[in-house]
Amino acid sequence: MSTRRQVRERVLQALYAQEVSGDSVEHILNTLIRPIFKGEKTYIRFAEKLLLRGLDVREEADALLDKHVQNWEISRLALTDRLVLRMAVAEMIHFDDIPPKVTINEAVDLARIFGSEKSPSFVNGVLDAILNELRETDRLSKKGRGLINTSTKTGE
Structure with a gap:
């Protein structure tokens, strides 16, 4: 039995493979996603959607990263950090059933596993700033109980 954490790890690896190899998305899906979650349709659908949205x-x-990564060019970010951040932004914007706090926590954990020693705090800070901007610009669409932060303080 798989978990969404395992799906996120595999999707991060697939995004990395696609970025480095330039292989087609279909090839990446057929070699790195579908065989791993064979028979687990819910996880295959989640993985496919997360990869495609990513x-x-x-x-x-x-563009969001460029605004919130101060004194640093996006192209100079570690590829794994950049991909974790892109995947998290995709989740925040396109997955209305996943609370932003879950997305950020999962991204920080992925950064801890695949990034450098400083990656988790970096990813956390950047995603917190992006989340605040998405809220302020009304681009965060979350549905369901517990998915919307109704407090007036940011970062809670």
Whole structure:
């Protein structure tokens, strides 16, 4: 039995493979996603959607990163950190059933596993700033109990 954490780890690896190899998305899905979650349709659908949205949101995510990564060029960020951030932005924007805090916590954990010693705090800070901007610009669409932060303080 798989978990969403395992799906996120595999999708991060698939995003990395696609970025480095330039292979088609279909090839990546057929070699790195579908065989791993064989028979687990819910996880395959989640993985496919997360991978595709992660690729689709690249320009928008990079524009957000550019605003919130101070004194640093996006191209100079570690590739794993950049991909974790893109994937998290995709989740925040396109997965209305996942609370932003869950997305951030999962991204921080992925950064801890795949990034450097400083990656978790870096990813946390950048995603917190992006989340605040998405809220302020009304681009965060979350539905359901516990998915919307109704407090007036930011970062809670």
